[in-house]
Amino acid sequence: MPEVLKIKNLHQTFESGTVNENRVLRGVNLDLEAGDFVTIIGSNGAGKSTLLNSIAGTIPVQEGQIVLNGTDITKLPVTKRAKNISRVFQDPKMGTAVRLTVEENLALAMKRGQRRGFRPGVKKQDRKFFKKQLAQLGLNLENRLDTEIGLLSGGQRQAITLLMATLQRPDLILLDEHTAALDPKTSITVMELTEKLINDQKLTAFMVTHNMEDAIRYGNRLIMLHQGKVAVNLAGEEKQSLTVPKLMELFQKQVGAEVEDDAMLLV
Amino acid sequence: MAIGVYLTFRILDLADMTAEGSFPLGGAIATMCLVKGVNPFIATLAAFGGGLIAGLVTGFLNTKLRIPSLLAGIITMTGLYSITSRVMQNAANVSLLGKETIFSIAQKWGLSRNNAVIVMGLIIALLVIALLVIFFRTEIGLAMRATGDNPQMSAANGIKTEQMKILGYMISNGCIALSGALLAQNNGFADLNSGVGTLVIGLASIIIAEVLVRNLPIWGRLLTLVLGAIIYRLILALVFQMNVEPADAKLASALVLVVCLVLPNFHLPRNLKGGKNHARSTKD
Ligand SMILES: Nc1ncnc2c1ncn2[C@@H]1O[C@H](COP(=O)(O)OP(=O)(O)OP(=O)(O)O)[C@@H](O)[C@H]1O
Numbered sequence: 080m081p082e083v084l085k086i087k088n089l090h091q092t093f094e095s096g097t098v099n100e101n102r103v104l105r106g107v108n109l110d111l112e113a114g115d116f117v118t119i120i121g122s123n124g125a126g127k128s129t130l131l132n133s134i135a136g137t138i139p140v141q142e143g144q145i146v147l148n149g150t151d152i153t154k155l156p157v158t159k160r161a162k163n164i165s166r167v168f169q170d171p172k173m174g175t176a177v178r179l180t181v182e183e184n185l186a187l188a189m190k191r192g193q194r195r196g197f198r199p200g201v202k203k204q205d206r207k208f209f210k211k212q213l214a215q216l217g218l219n220l221e222n223r224l225d226t227e228i229g230l231l232s233g234g235q236r237q238a239i240t241l242l243m244a245t246l247q248r249p250d251l252i253l254l255d256e257h258t259a260a261l262d263p264k265t266s267i268t269v270m271e272l273t274e275k276l277i278n279d280q281k282l283t284a285f286m287v288t289h290n291m292e293d294a295i296r297y298g299n300r301l302i303m304l305h306q307g308k309v310a311v312n313l314a315g316e317e318k319q320s321l322t323v324p325k326l327m328e329l330f331q332k333q334v335g336a337e338v339e340d341d342a343m344l345l346v
Numbered sequence: 347m348a349i350g351v352y353l354t355f356r357i358l359d360l361a362d363m364t365a366e367g368s369f370p371l372g373g374a375i376a377t378m379c380l381v382k383g384v385n386p387f388i389a390t391l392a393a394f395g396g397g398l399i400a401g402l403v404t405g406f407l408n409t410k411l412r413i414p415s416l417l418a419g420i421i422t423m424t425g426l427y428s429i430t431s432r433v434m435q436n437a438a439n440v441s442l443l444g445k446e447t448i449f450s451i452a453q454k455w456g457l458s459r460n461n462a463v464i465v466m467g468l469i470i471a472l473l474v475i476a477l478l479v480i481f482f483r484t485e486i487g488l489a490m491r492a493t494g495d496n497p498q499m500s501a502a503n504g505i506k507t508e509q510m511k512i513l514g515y516m517i518s519n520g521c522i523a524l525s526g527a528l529l530a531q532n533n534g535f536a537d538l539n540s541g542v543g544t545l546v547i548g549l550a551s552i553i554i555a556e557v558l559v560r561n562l563p564i565w566g567r568l569l570t571l572v573l574g575a576i577i578y579r580l581i582l583a584l585v586f587q588m589n590v591e592p593a594d595a596k597l598a599s600a601l602v603l604v605v606c607l608v609l610p611n612f613h614l615p616r617n618l619k620g621g622k623n624h625a626r627s628t629k630d
Pocket residue numbers: 093094101103121122123124125126127128129130138
C-alpha cells in the first residue's frame with residue numbers, strides 16, 4: 080500500500096517563551112497508508128484539533144515535517160493544501176457559507192483547490208449531479224438546491240458539508256468531532272454517511288471523536304493522543320477486537336502512569 | 347453609491363471608510379476629464395477606474411500589511427484627500443459649466459433636465475446592478491461571497507480569501523467613485539469635500555432597504571438599495587423642511603440614521619446586529 084501521509088516528529092507549542100507556554104504536540108510520528116481510516120481519541124486539550132490543524136495548514140508547523148503523497152507540505156498555505164485535503168469541522172456553521180444556497184455551496188466545493196474564473200458558478204450539468212448526490216443522503220435535500228444553507232438544520236448542514244468534502248475526491252479527509260453538535264439520532268445518520276462516503280471512494284481519513292464506541296466501530300486504525308504524543312496506536316486485529324472496557328483500561332493506564340510519575344516527583 | 351457600500355459592508359462584512367475618499371476622487375477624475383473635453387462616458391468610466399485603484403490600496407493595506415479594515419480605510423481616505431486635491435489642480439471646486447456631461451447627452455434625446463438625470467441615473471444604476479448580478483454568479487463571484495460569509499471554510503476550499511477581499515474593496519470603491527462622478531456631473535462641479543458623510547448615506551440606504559424588504563436574493567437587494575437611497579433622501583428633505591439650520595444639517599442626518607437603525611429593533615428583536623448575524627438571525 081502506498082503511503083499517503085507521513086508525520087515526522089511534529090511539535091507545536093503555543094505562547095512559547097511566556098509563562099503560559101503550552102507544549103501541545105511533543106513529537107508526533109505517524110504514517111498513513113492509502114485507505115487508512117484512523118480514529119483519534121484523547122482527553123480535552125490533548126492536541127487532537129491541533130494535529131488536524133497542522134495537517135490542514137491553519138496553524139504553522141513549528142518543528143517536524145508533514146509529507147503528503149511524497150510531497151513535503153510542511154510550509155504550504157491552507158489554500159494550496161486544499162486541493163488534496165478536505166475538512167469537516169465540529170461546528171456545522173463552520174463548514175458551509177450560510178448565505179449561499181445549497182447548490183452554490185456544492186459548486187464551491189466542486190472547485191476545491193482549482194482555479195476559479197468567470198464561468199458560471201453553478202453550471203447546468205452540475206445541478207443534475209448535485210441532485211443525485213444529495214439524494215443519496217436520504218434527507219430529502221435533493222429538491223432544496225435553491226435553499227440558503229443557513230435555513231437548514233445542523234444535521235442537514237453537516238451532511239452537506241460531508242458531501243462537499245468528498246465531491247472532489249481528496250487524498251485525505253479530516254473530520255474533527257463532526258457529529259458532536261448533533262442529536263444522537265442525526266449523529267448516527269451522519270456517522271453512517273461518513274462511513275459510506277469514505278468506503279465508496281476508498282478515502283484516507285482522520286476522525287477525531289470523544290465517543291469511544293464510534294472510535295472502535297469505525298475505521299481500521301485507532302490512535303490515542305496523550306501528553307503530546309501518540310500514546311496508543313492500534314491497527315488490524317488489535318483494533319478489531321477492541322472493546323470499550325479494554326480501551327478505557329488503556330486510557331487509564333496512560334493517565335495512571337502520569338499520576339505515578341507525579342507521585343515519584345513528590346517523594 | 348449605496349451599492350458600493352453594500353458590497354463591502356454586507357458581502358465582505360467590513361465597514362470601509364475608503365468610501366469617503368473615493369467618492370470625491372471619482373467626481374474629480376470625471377470632472378477633470380470633462381474639462382479637457384473627454385467623452386462623458388469615458389470620463390465616468392475613468393472615475394470608476396480611479397475607485398478601483400483606491401480600493402486596491404485599502405485592500406492591500408488590510409490583507410497584506412494586516413492593518414485592521416477600519417484603519418486601512420481611514421488611511422486611504424486621508425491619503426486620497428491629497429490625491430483628489432492634486433487631480434483638481436489644488437482647487438477646492440472645479441466647475442463643469444458649459445461642458446458636456448452624460449446628463450447633457452441625455453437632454454439631447456429631448457428630455458427635460460430633471461428627466462435626463464433620472465433616466466440616465468437609472469440606466470447606469472441598472473447596468474451596474476446587472477453586471478454585478480452576473481459577476482456574483484460566476485465562480486469568482488461565488489468565491490467572493492463565500493469569503494465574506496465564512497473565511498475559514500473558503501480557505502479550506504482553496505479560495506484565496508485575501509485576493510477576494512482586495513477584489514471586493516476594488517469593485518466597491520469603483521462603484522462609489524462612479525457615483526461620485528455622477529453627482530459631480532449632476533451638480534455641475536467637483537467638490538473636494540463632497541465625501542464627508544458618504545459612508546453614512548450608504549449605510550442608511552442599506553438599512554432602509556433591509557427594513558423595507560427583508561431576505562431578498564442578491565439582485566432584488568441591489569434594486570431595493572436604490573430605493574433605500576431615494577427614501578433616505580426623502581426623509582432628509584422632510585427633516586429639512588422643518589427649518590433646520592444649515593449648520594445643524596449633519597447632526598440632523600446623523601439623527602435620522604440613528605432612528606433608522608433603532609426603529610426596526612423595537613419591532614423586530616434580534617435584527618440588524620451586524621452583517622452576517624443579520625442574515626442569520628432573521629432566518630434562524
Ligand atoms: N491557536 C491556539 N492558540 C493558543 N493555544 C491553542 C490554540 N489552539 C489550541 N490551543 C491550546 O492547545 C491545547 C490543545 O488544544 P486542541 O484544540 O488541540 O485540543 P483537542 O484535543 O482538540 O481538545 P478537545 O477534545 O477539547 O477538542 C489546548 O490547551 C488549547 O488551549
